[in-house]
Amino acid sequence: MDLRFLDALPSSEEQAAVDAVLGPPDSAWVGGARTEDDLRRAHGGHAARGQRHLLLPVLHAVNDRVGYLSQAALDYVCRRLTVPPAEAYGVATFYAMFAVRERPKKVMHVCTDIACKALGSDALVAELEERVGHHGPRGADAEVEWHHSPCLGMCERGPAALTLEAGEPPTYAVSAPATCEVLARLGGRAAPAAAPGDASANGHREGAEVGLAPVDGAAFTGAAEPAGAAAPPAGAPADASAEPPARTADPSVEPAAASPLTFGTALIPGGEPEPPAEAAVPQAGDPELVLLRRIGTVDPESLDDYRAAGGYNALRQAFKIGPARVIQEVLDSGLVGRGGAAFPTGRKWDATARQPDRPKYLICNADESEPGTFKDRVVIEGDPFSLVESMTIAGYAIGATHGYVYLRGEYPRALQRLENALAAARERNLLGTDILGTGFDFDIEVRRGAGAYICGEETAIFNSIEGERGEPRSKPPFPVEKGLFGKPTVINNVETLINVLPILEMGGPGYAAIGTGRSTGPKLFCVSGTVRRPGIYELPFGATLRELLELAGGAPEGREIRAVLLGGAAGGFVRGDELDIPLTFEGTREAGTTLGSGVILVLDDTVDLGGVLLRIAQFFRDESCGQCVPCRVGTVRQEEALHRMVNAPAGRRTDLTLLREVGGAMRDASICGLGQTAWNAVESAIDRLGVFPLEPAGGSGGTSAGTEQP
Amino acid sequence: MTIQDDTVRRTGMSVPLAPPRRLVELSIDGETIAVPEGETILTACETAGKDxxxxxxxxxxxxxNACRVCVVELEGARVLAPACSRKVEAGMVVKTDSERARHSRKLVLELLASSVDLSTTPRAAEWLESYGAEPERFGPAAAPAAIGERDKLHAGAHELPSGEAAATVHQPPKVDNELYVRDYAKCILCYKCVDACGEQWQNTFAIGVAGRGFDARISTEHNNPLPDSACVYCGNCIEVCPTGALSFKSEFDRRAEGSWDESRQTQTTTICTYCGVGCNVTLHVQDNEIVKVTSPHENPVTHGNLCIKGRFGFQHVQNRRRD
Structure with a gap:
């Protein structure tokens, strides 16, 4: 490898950020001071090149501290990791959260995706343009820059915004529902009196207990009832709204190198504390719940509380019956993947366990970015230990010693909770070597995404973790055979993994008794949009869409449900009169639609459907990785044609043909699921909702035929 | 290894070292054909005389398998398969000319032709015609970007289109050295130059793919000019470029002044005189001047790769003649 660097030297801040992850450089070969010793040793080979997988964490470290990746910083990173600068630049520019130009330390991401759009993000954005200035890049001398963002996974209380401020430590503020007031204050230069931190994250600040954030959804037309106010968790302990302040092993000063936390515990001045995770679970406290039973009733930061509530029984059970029986129970349970593809989990585990190749890897896909999906966030924020425990069980079953959680970069609180949970589990020997004296070694590493929907694709995650651009790989070979680092890998969604706990507690057949036919067990649904009580709902498979929406309170007073988007942007629309569709894999398939990741995004008759379609098209245009032609160019042409159709009815008929033809090629010829599904929602809007009714003969459609030409 | 095995098999230039491979039978457009195990569908199709x-x-x-123009239909498969990379399997039923396969190929060609300048891509015009592609139907091409503008685009954001013009990658060529030109208006993002520059051949890693989606582009780090990059001017990227986006400065200049004429060119393969390796160089000569240098891909030692001397060190020949 022939690395060439410029003479630019990193600033001390940049160097410190890199060294905080990698340790100080040990020779001039990797950017340290030149010593006599350096002349007598060579730097290279596999040891030098084998650090590529640290690229993403190191880029995060610099971006978190400095706010962007300068040429000198990137050079230093490349020297340290023996990565060619051109490739590191390619990786850095692949992710939306990184910038390679100087910019303000504070960056605000304002969600304009479907759910937030239905809850008034258009008005918010227009107001921000006036008060904070035009969105888009700003110079480093500006206080803040803000961007339109794809779904931030806070759909139950949209419109949402996430503000990140680079520094040591980096800080954040989540605003949902966001108001222009709060965002302008967050973006302001003058820092008001120090705001209280997230109540849950400041054990050392006595008296700073904050309950539910004051939420004000009424500022926007079309706003749903505020989630927090609407759903006092029935049966939850009285203090459930104020999150318990205790945290194990939390240093009483701001985090230093010893802290397991990436983000600082103080909020960005001007921000409002986030409501606790259970505010997103209207059923919280219901004793019938299986997957969500601990959310709102058990302190998500306390391992003791988790264990007192039955935590780690499943792992003990797993150790008792051995890996083969664990896999057999999962096979018997009929559990299928909850990320969207619905592949039988037990078969995946079994196939991986049988591979002779070693080591094996386990990955938890928590890169939840499908518009309208927020279940992984709520589970990790509300019950992080359940994920740690189920990953330990999965690792044990398949014979992996190393697991990764690939967590989307826009989830700072989930990251904190997870980092805390991992540290606590390690301390009690529930992770690490010789877990509970069984001789089983297993540890979990969190990898943060950096703003790329495509990295939720299983093989794109491999590339992302390995320090490459997050582009999907061709299958075959499949992950069970050649996955992460070319080794057999099981990759499961968060929800899939936490289902393993009830499977081990009630036994595979017992679990399989829940639900219907091929769809066994409980299922989480992300209900958002224009409904009265949005949030995460848990129902056994078999309920109909109508039953779920009744649970969620239906449409606001005086409105009618026009459409429901099932499965997110990659899913499909159904009409408001099709609510009897059973929410099972087979039921939705029979109805010609999909369950996908469990998104139930409700749009009432006030929502501008054309605008929603344009947003979906924009989303795919932005999130295509660019590797294959059908998706790279097809998503562009799809968006252009939709703009023509929405804005100017002339030429509709030819554009409809064009959309169908481009959509067909994307579905048939794209490398991965992103391109293959990029036309699904638009197609269903045309065919099922009749969004673009064809003009009568002689209309402005361009041709006089009564039916369109496919 | 596969590449070398293939080369060896095709050229017979040396004794194959691998044991003979088992034959696999598959059906291509109704015709049964047997090819060695591990071959791709593309090779099988070539054997069957399919274009x-x-x-x-x-x-x-x-x-x-990024461009997807070679997709074929496999019976029983949900999506089409890229012929270039999918390995043959016994009993596979391949349809190379089905409605679905033709549709996707036509669309891929249309999508490319509407966004990229394919004027120097060999056979592009022929394929566009035979597949009935109409790239104009996406609307008139948008105005070209200023130089360097596309290199600044940030992942995950773009200017919303009006729909009146079709977005393209058109931009002025990058001329920052004496030897070769990068005309990214002609780039279809096939990744071949990156692979040739990086781990598959040269191990120089001067260029990579930067950005994302439609805004992805081939770039040095921070879009630095080539002389500031790790480029060693081996020209192995030019050798593999399928569209002429990368070309010799001598070719680029002649094309610009209108004097490039392949029908007046001869090709002579000889041995590079610079060192003892003995690489084959193919000299392309027009009007008694060397206008570019390629290297035979089937050479079992160099596989079409050269170094800066073999690739670009021909000026002295012409200079001496003029003296």
Missing amino acids: IPTLCYGDTLTPK
């Missing part, structure tokens, strides 16, 4: 268009496929590179 499958390819763009990102390179005979000396690992298939990237």
Whole structure:
């Protein structure tokens, strides 16, 4: 490898950020001071090149501290990791959260995706343009820059915004529902009196207990009832709204190198504390719940509380019956993947366990970015230990010693909770070597995404973790055979993994008794949009869409449900009169639609459907990785044609043909699921909702035929 | 290894070292054909005399299957398969000319032709015609970007289109050195130059793919000019470029002044005189001047790769003649 660097030297801040992850450089070969010793040793080979997988964490470290990746910083990173600068630049520019130009330390991401759009993000954005200035890049001398963002996974209380401020430590503020007031204050230069931190994250600040954030959804037309106010968790302990302040092993000063936390515990001045995770679970406290039973009733930061509530029984059970029986129970349970593809989990585990190749890897896909999906966030924020425990069980079953959680970069609180949970589990020997004296070694590493929907694709995650651009790989070979680092890998969604706990507690057949036919067990649904009580709902498979929406309170007073988007942007629309569709894999398939990741995004008759379609098209245009032609160019042409159709009815008929033809090629010829599904929602809007009714003969459609030409 | 095995088999230039491979039978457009195990569908199709268009496929590179112009229909498969990389399996039923396969190929060609300048891509015009592609139907091409503008685009954001013009990658060529030109208006993002520059051949890693989606582009780090990059001017990227986006400065200048004429060119393969390796160089000569240098891909030692001397060190020949 022939690395060439410029003479630019990193600033001390940049160097410190890199060294905080990698340790100080040990020779001039990797950017340290030149010593006599350096002349007598060579730097290279596999040891030098084998650090590529640290690229993403190191880029995060610099971006978190400095706010962007300068040429000198990137050079230093490349020297340290023996990565060619051109490739590191390619990786850095692949992710939306990184910038390679100087910019303000504070960056605000304002969600304009479907759910937030239905809850008034258009008005918010227009107001921000006036008060904070035009969105888009700003110079480093500006206080803040803000961007339109794809779904931030806070759909139950949209419109949402996430503000990140680079520094040591980096800080954040989540605003949902966001108001222009709060965002302008967050973006302001003058820092008001120090705001209280997230109540849950400041054990050392006595008296700073904050309950539910004051939420004000009424500022926007079309706003749903505020989630927090609407759903006092029935049966939850009285203090459930104020999150318990205790945290194990939390240093009483701001985090230093010893802290397991990436983000600082103080909020960005001007921000409002986030409501606790259970505010997103209207059923919280219901004793019938299986997957969500601990959310709102058990302190998500306390391992003791988790264990007192039955935590780690499943792992003990797993150790008792051995890996083969664990896999057999999962096979018997009929559990299928909850990320969207619905592949039988037990078969995946079994196939991986049988591979002779070693080591094996386990990955938890928590890169939840499908518009309208927020279940992984709520589970990790509300019950992080359940994920740690189920990953330990999965690792044990398949014979992996190393697991990764690939967590989307826009989830700072989930990251904190997870980092805390991992540290606590390690301390009690529930992770690490010789877990509970069984001789089983297993540890979990969190990898943060950096703003790329495509990295939720299983093989794109491999590339992302390995320090490459997050582009999907061709299958075959499949992950069970050649996955992460070319080794057999099981990759499961968060929800899939936490289902393993009830499977081990009630036994595979017992679990399989829940639900219907091929769809066994409980299922989480992300209900958002224009409904009265949005949030995460848990129902056994078999309920109909109508039953779920009744649970969620239906449409606001005086409105009618026009459409429901099932499965997110990659899913499909159904009409408001099709609510009897059973929410099972087979039921939705029979109805010609999909369950996908469990998104139930409700749009009432006030929502501008054309605008929603344009947003979906924009989303795919932005999130295509660019590797294959059908998706790279097809998503562009799809968006252009939709703009023509929405804005100017002339030429509709030819554009409809064009959309169908481009959509067909994307579905048939794209490398991965992103391109293959990029036309699904638009197609269903045309065919099922009749969004673009064809003009009568002689209309402005361009041709006089009564039916369109496919 | 596969590439070398293939080369050896095709050229017979040396004794194959691998044991003979088992034959696999599959059906291509109704015709049963047997090819060695581990071959790709593309090779099988070639054996069966089918003409499958390819763009990102390179005979000396690992298939990237990014362009999707070679897709074929496999019976029982949900989506089409790229012929260039999918390995044959016993009993496979391949349809190279089905409605679905033709539709996707036509669309891929249309999508490319509407966004990229394919004027110097060999066979592009022929394929566009035979597949009935009409790239104009996406609307008139948008105005070209200023130089460097596309290199600044941030992942995950773009200017919303009006729909009146079709977005393109058109931009002025990058001329920052004396030897070769990068005209990214002609780039279909096949990744071949990156693979040739990086781990598959040269191990220089001067260029990579930067950005994302439609805004992805081939770039040095921070879009620095080539002389500031790790580029060693081996020109192995030019050798594999399927569209003419990368070209010799001598070719680029002649094309600009209108004097480039392949029908007046001769090709002579000889041995490079610079060192003892003995690489084959093919000199392309027009009007008694060397206008570019390529290297035979089937050479079992160099596989079409050269160094800066073999690739660009021909000026002295012409200079001496003029003296």
